[in-house]
Structures are given as structure tokens and as C-alpha cells.
Amino acid sequence: MPDDPSDAAVERFLDRAESALDSYDQGYADADATLATLRTHVDELSASVEESAAADSDDRSDDEDPDA
Known part of the structure; x- marks a missing residue:
């Protein structure tokens, strides 16, 4: 089972392409x-993949301390 949404997208792509x-x-x-x-x-x-990358970027920016 894929851990990352982009892993699932790649698996779905490969299945559909095949x-x-x-x-x-x-x-x-x-x-x-x-x-x-x-x-x-x-x-x-x-x-x-772009959506996954954007979500990852949003998650990282949420983790940043605004007072730092």
C-alpha cells in the first residue's frame, strides 16, 4: 500500500497505461x-503529483514558527 499520494498516482498511472x-x-x-x-x-x-507537491509545501509552511 502506498504511503504517499503521489505513489498511489504513479501506481494508478502504470495500471492504466498498461x-x-x-x-x-x-x-x-x-x-x-x-x-x-x-x-x-x-x-x-x-x-x-503537482497537487501532492503543493500540499507538501503547505504542510511544511504550517510547521514553520512565524515568530522565528
């Missing part, structure tokens, strides 16, 4: 559809 490639390999999807699907999954992964 599924898209399997569909292509089996002839259920053409190359253009497969690339579009993969691009969507890459965009989702990127957004998830």
Missing part, C-alpha cells in the same frame, strides 16, 4: 486512440 497498451496489442484500439489515452493519463499523473 491497460491501454494491452488494448492496443490485442487490436482493440488503434495507435491514435492509445496515444490519446496515454496522454490523458500522463496529464492526470502530472496534476496529481
Whole structure:
């Protein structure tokens, strides 16, 4: 089980990418559809990682002592 939300996002991406490639390999999807699907999954992964990084940054700034 992933400890970090970005770990879960990477696992989800890998599962979805593998599924898209399997569909292509089996002839259920053409190359253009497969690339579009993969691009969507890459965009989702990127957004998830950025959100996770922003949340980490917010958590760190909450820990800072404003009087220091």
C-alpha cells in the first residue's frame, strides 16, 4: 500500500497505461486512440503529483514558527 499520494498516482498511472497498451496489442484500439489515452493519463499523473507537491509545501509552511 502506498504511503504517499503521489505513489498511489504513479501506481494508478502504470495500471492504466498498461491497460491501454494491452488494448492496443490485442487490436482493440488503434495507435491514435492509445496515444490519446496515454496522454490523458500522463496529464492526470502530472496534476496529481503537482497537487501532492503543493500540499507538501503547505504542510511544511504550517510547521514553520512565524515568530522565528
